[in-house]
Amino acid sequence: MKVKVEGKVLNYKNIWFEGGKLHFIDQTKLPFKFSIFTSNNYRQTAAAIKEMKVRGAPAIGVAAAYALAQAALEFEGENLDGFVAHIKKASSAMKGTRPTAVDLFNAVDEILKVLEKGRNVEDCRELILNKAEALAEGSLQACRRIGANGEKLVKDGSSILTHCNAGALACVDYGTALAPLRLAHSRGKKIFVFVDETRPRLQGALTEWELQNEGIPHAVIVDNAAGFYMQRKEIDLCIVGADRIAVKNGYFANKVGTYEKAVLAKENNIPFYVAAPMSSFDFSIKEIPIEERSGEEVLYIGGRRIFAKGARAKNPAFDITPLEYVTAVITETGVFKPAEL
């Protein structure tokens, strides 16, 4: 992604692994300060995911895979059972960070699978490192292909609503929901993006920051105004990401507010697309756990209280949208109507 640093436009990935250290753009500092957070071990990476320094389903999947590579690197000795126990302990820590996005669970399970193939510690370590790199590279390529598949759906001159941040900052690079928009813009299509501010954590500010860096025309709106612009037919299509697509259950989880926008899009006959890699699919049938975060995320903004002393808030971080509200899911392997999934 393009990032303006001290007047210069540079290219950055959101997340990369180098010499056993995991680097990523610290999203708790954006959009005011561009800074790179460096995690030295899997415990720091787990903490960073919990604190949402790194966030977005694909990004935390890749971060979890790299965290297990960090765990593999820090293990000392040649005892394979000890190594496996260490990796499993780290896996549990990673799985305990955030419950809703499935990419993280899928990535951890992929890493655990390669353990079965290793004959000794060194072998396993190399397999884990390779697998983590493959997952990161796979995620990046998936986003590029989502961009290519989704770009065809974005007509010249169209206005697009997006909710939360499903951009480069939610992935290794490029984004899921924003990938088709980047590509449409770079191919010269005139598009305009309505950016839901996405309370409580204002991930719209991340999307706004990305679009501003890329020079894609856009405006921020409060989440309450999305329906207003849909009703006026000023929005031609909606694209959002997904934290977990539970195909067998017939619904997907994404940032709270997604369900509202999907219902409004259907009511106004506006196409509603979900852009997500296959790593966000869950083929089990268990219910998606919805993370309930601290009410303080609602009651405070930037450390400043916005409600009276004594006020209490409920704060579900995600919601569930039945696939009947979805026009199609844009994946790296193609664009599928819900019935085709």
Add this chain to the structure above:
Amino acid sequence: MKVKVEGKVLNYKNIWFEGGKLHFIDQTKLPFKFSIFTSNNYRQTAAAIKEMKVRGAPAIGVAAAYALAQAALEFEGENLDGFVAHIKKASSAMKGTRPTAVDLFNAVDEILKVLEKGRNVEDCRELILNKAEALAEGSLQACRRIGANGEKLVKDGSSILTHCNAGALACVDYGTALAPLRLAHSRGKKIFVFVDETRPRLQGALTEWELQNEGIPHAVIVDNAAGFYMQRKEIDLCIVGADRIAVKNGYFANKVGTYEKAVLAKENNIPFYVAAPMSSFDFSIKEIPIEERSGEEVLYIGGRRIFAKGARAKNPAFDITPLEYVTAVITETGVFKPAEL
């Protein structure tokens, strides 16, 4: 309404007129500081309406009526034509404050009507003062009757969603949407109120402050989460106010986001009520003008920027909800299904 001041619970109206001065609770200071703003003349009252020191359709209607009483009081001399011209100038100033709520226009027109009956300046002045007092008292009584009519719709044990602030702070006292809830609570019904925070101006903080003062159980939620709780059937009914009910057009205007909640309520088979006095009705067929306020209301909270430098926002203050989404309108004269209006 109950107000806790320095540990004591006192009773306050939101707005009252005394000795030519208009007093009201300054809502730009709430919920952090309870303070009374005093306006000395109609120009100060007009400015206070623009700045939303006083807000809410019924409250700004009453404030505009009192502003014309202030204009009547400040006029010197006995020239009736001069007096009428002065009142008309003041009327234009009041009508230029905020465009969407119709109560203000209705109140100003009611005042202008009495001018026709006065034989001299003193006569007209007295008629205007009496009319302003009558409108304020009428507004108060309308809210009480809305409370009585709406309370029957609130079952013991129910959870209610409300959007924006249609409480005592939006009226002379008591409220429109909150009136049935106050009464239900005072009659011992166990209710729980979901308070939409109502971005961008967070009028949910006013509702939260009122409910906290009254001891009515409640929680704040972000506007994005209303759909989540409706989908889970944790909300039994919705009650909102109205800035203008355009009966002949078949829709009503209210705080932006109302349309979203109404669509979601219908989708989830949850009753959606509008509580508003007859002063909020508009029987003309002209389109409702939607106030577009500064994008800075979105980009800043409490003087603090929440988006990157260079970000732009669109900020419609109201939206339009077709009456087909409304179960019934609760007025002082009864509860009416849209078809009965």
